[in-house]
Amino acid sequence: MSKVVADVMDREPVAVRPDTPVTEVIRTLREHELQGVPVVDDEGRVVGIITESDLVIPDPQGDLHLPHFVELFGGVIFLEPLKRFEEKLRKAFAQTASDLMTPNPDTVRPDTPVEEAARLIHRTGHNRLPVVDSDGRLVGVVTRVDLLGALVS
Template identity: 50%
Template sequence: MPTQVLRVKDLMTPEPVTVTPLDSVETVLNRLEERHISGLPVVNDEGKLVGIISEADLLFKERPIRLPLYLLLLGGIIYLEPLDRFIQELKKSLGVLVQDVMTPNPFTITPDAPISQAADLMLEKRINRLPVVDEQGKLVGIITRDDLLRALQSELVES
């Protein structure tokens, strides 16, 4: 008898706790603490996913700003690394709103994808959570490494 392939929709948390781009960082901290979670999807007014914010994003506020390496040559500055990365880090360090600190355009997955695809994506991209979106980009759930590990544990117990 063939084994049933588990899908993301079988393990995801539907209707996850979210924040909006205009929420404060303080709101994020409160929701993370209240729910004992480490990240939140960021949605716009239509419920479409626009970003994700995690504890790692919030730690930028506590990290010292590192100036990009540069050379002075003939009275001009030549940057040895991308200046836009420095600008993004500066925004995160100074940010007080979610939109300043969040990671935009996060990796996502669909509800019908097999959980093996979710696991591969999390491992390959070194992320802990995947927002689950429908065809229109609307957030319908979230799946985390913990969800995958619980499924694996229950599968091992059953066998």
């Protein structure tokens, strides 16, 4: 019989709420030695996820800089998408989990086959996936290591 996510997931996942201060999010990640944490609403539904990459603003110069632009006829034309800059800016000045989180993260259900969850993790490049019930409530977390272990056993 093929294994499912429920067989290998962490059934007591650590989570934060959207209004959790960033300092507490970081403390939670360090305290529990996690690389990411789901963000849940009052009903326990997953509304986002925060990973270590959300806490770092990758930039070759180490600064948050405006995208390249040209001035033309008194107007400004940006040569790069502003969306990436706006996202970096939002995260640079984040005060709560909702400011940092990636909304609507990929999730799996407890009855998802391990192979399917592993393909999703591989395709998306994520290291962890929230496991949710049919109402979107957090019931666990499964990591790449959990899935690899299940696939080789």
